[in-house]
Amino acid sequence: MYIPRLALTPGEPAGIGPDICLMLAQMTLPAEVVLIASPELLQQRATQLGLPLELNEFDPNQSPQANGQGKLSIVPVPLIKSSIAGQLEAANSQYVLKTLDRAVELCLQGQLDAMVTGPVHKAIISQSGFSFSGHTEYLRDLVGVKDVLMTFYTPAFILGMATTHLPLSTVSNVLTQDRLNSALYLLHEGLDKFFAKKQPCIHVLGLNPHAGEEGTIGTEEVQMITPLIKRWQQKGFNVKGPLSADTAFVEKHRLHVDAILAMYHDQGLAPLKALYFGEIVNVTFGLPFLRTSVDHGTALPLAGTGLAEPESLLHAIQLAANQVGKS
Numbered sequence: 001m002y003i004p005r006l007a008l009t010p011g012e013p014a015g016i017g018p019d020i021c022l023m024l025a026q027m028t029l030p031a032e033v034v035l036i037a038s039p040e041l042l043q044q045r046a047t048q049l050g051l052p053l054e055l056n057e058f059d060p061n062q063s064p065q066a067n068g069q070g071k072l073s074i075v076p077v078p079l080i081k082s083s084i085a086g087q088l089e090a091a092n093s094q095y096v097l098k099t100l101d102r103a104v105e106l107c108l109q110g111q112l113d114a115m116v117t118g119p120v121h122k123a124i125i126s127q128s129g130f131s132f133s134g135h136t137e138y139l140r141d142l143v144g145v146k147d148v149l150m151t152f153y154t155p156a157f158i159l160g161m162a163t164t165h166l167p168l169s170t171v172s173n174v175l176t177q178d179r180l181n182s183a184l185y186l187l188h189e190g191l192d193k194f195f196a197k198k199q200p201c202i203h204v205l206g207l208n209p210h211a212g213e214e215g216t217i218g219t220e221e222v223q224m225i226t227p228l229i230k231r232w233q234q235k236g237f238n239v240k241g242p243l244s245a246d247t248a249f250v251e252k253h254r255l256h257v258d259a260i261l262a263m264y265h266d267q268g269l270a271p272l273k274a275l276y277f278g279e280i281v282n283v284t285f286g287l288p289f290l291r292t293s294v295d296h297g298t299a300l301p302l303a304g305t306g307l308a309e310p311e312s313l314l315h316a317i318q319l320a321a322n323q324v325g326k327s
Contacts, residue, residue, distance in 0.1 A: 003064040004031040004324040005111070006317060007103035008072075010118040013038070013083035013092050015298025016308035017118030018045040021072075023310040024317065025053060029068035031321040034058045034112060036099045038079045048085065048304050060111040077102055085304025088121060093128035096120055100135070104142050107289040114290040114320040118313065119298045122165075133165045135293060136284055147179075148286035149186035152269070152295065153319060154276040157254060158195070158283070159268045160187040160261040171264045175207060177224045184232060184239065187259055190285030194323045200258035203248060204229055204241030207263045211242040249275065278309075281316045290323055292316040 011017035018041055024033070035042065039055050046053040052070040067073060077099050080091040106112040117135055125132040132138060140148040152159040162183045163171055184202070191197035205211070206225060208218030215222040225242045232239040241261075247253055248260060249271040262268025272280060273295070282293035294312040302308045 003066050004113045004321045005064050006031045006033050006320050006324075007036055007075075007106055007112045007115045008033050008118070008317070009036050009096075009099040009103050009115070010042075012088070012096060012119060012121040012124070012298045013041050013079060014086060014088050014303060015119055015121060015300055016303050017120075017298065018042055019049060019085075019303060019306070019308045020294075020310040020313045021118065022046050022049060022051050022053060023308070024313055025068060025070060025072045026051060027068045027314065029066055029321075030318060031324075032064040032067055032073055033116075033317065034073040034075060034106075036075045036077055036103045036106075038083075038095070039074055039076050041079055041083055042074075044083075045085065045304065049306050075102060075106065086300045088124045088300070090124055090128040093125040093130060093132075096125065097130065097132075097138075100138065101142065104139065108143070113324040114292070116313070116316050116320050117291065117293040119294055119296060121298045121300075135282075135291075136164055139284060139287060139291060143287055145286055145288075147182045147186060148284050149183055149190065151187065151190065151259075151283045151285055152272055153281040153283050153292075154272065154279055156276070157257050158187075158191065158259045159272050160259055160285075161265060161268055162261060162263050164265060166264070168264065168266075172207065172218075172220060175220065175224075175263060177228055180225065180228055183261060184228070186285045187261060188237065190283070191258055194283070194285075194290060195258075197258050199238055201238045201256055202240070202259045202261060203243055203254070203257050204239060204261045205245045205248055205263055205267060206242035209244075209246070211244045278311055279315060280312070281319045283319070290320055292320045 054071040055074045058073040136150045150161040191200040207220045212221035280295040284291040
């Protein structure tokens with residue numbers, strides 16, 4: 001039985017990322033989880049939380065061994081400044097980015113099979129002088145691909161996002177036919193590559209209320225979305241839309257649907273989190289390796305208290321291990 005090796009970056013050191021990694025370490029895991037992090041930070045937080053922890057430096061020459069039960073592998077990355085739970089330190093933004101860089105490097109080298117990321121604090125990274133809009137865009141630029149797709153796995157279907165972290169006022173300008181075509185391509189490719197969906201059924205949402213009402217509430221559907229969908233249909237793909245977003249997530253409307261493509265962040269994530277909060281895994285399509293992530297933020301007030309919940313991280317680990325094991 002193949003045992004995957006997964007890179008795990010805890011994210012913002014002052015947030016709950018280290019906490020949930022340490023809670024995860026107490027479980028029996030389906031992979032060798034390799035933390036890319038500061039050992040000192042983790043030992044300090046483990047002491048604060050009263051959790052046992054044994055860190056073993058990662059050795060790619062050894063056979064992979066599933067870990068947990070208080071033990072994890074680690075690739076050490078030092079903090080820039082000491083970290084206190086709940087208190088942001090801009091200097092440690094460089095540390096956060098270094099953990100991502102190192103994880104990507106090890107995945108590209110083939111030493112690790114996939115990458116799982118904890119929550120980062122976008123604002124503090126930006127305040128440190130680095131333009132940062134999120135993991136998805138940073139990893140895209142780091143590996144040098146033109147486009148990636150932010151998606152969210154649920155037990156029922158996968159949600160794709162045609163745009164990501166943008167002000168709502170800019171979405172209609174950014175949402176070009178080329179961008180939509182790329183999103184559909186990456187969504188179809190990812191469903192095939194990672195989830196063995198050879199002929200997936202994809203529902204595409206409209207941008208405007210009621211999918212534009214045939215051009216009476218905006219023209220993006222008539223001029224851009226509908227013609228693109230027709231071209232995909234003519235090539236034999238099972239793509240439907242544009243659909244009105246206000247009913248697209250009703251259960252009977254998503255029967256036998258493998259994926260839904262939303263036009264902007266809250267259009268897709270607001271209903272998705274209402275339906276599946278705690279079960280969602282963020283998955284990036286278009287990278288040379290699989291990347292999964294938690295579906296929550298840094299929760300600074302909970303850091304170091306023991307009140308954080310590790311279920312989202314566990315789902316991300318399990319999904320990565322399962323999909324790598326099938327490939």
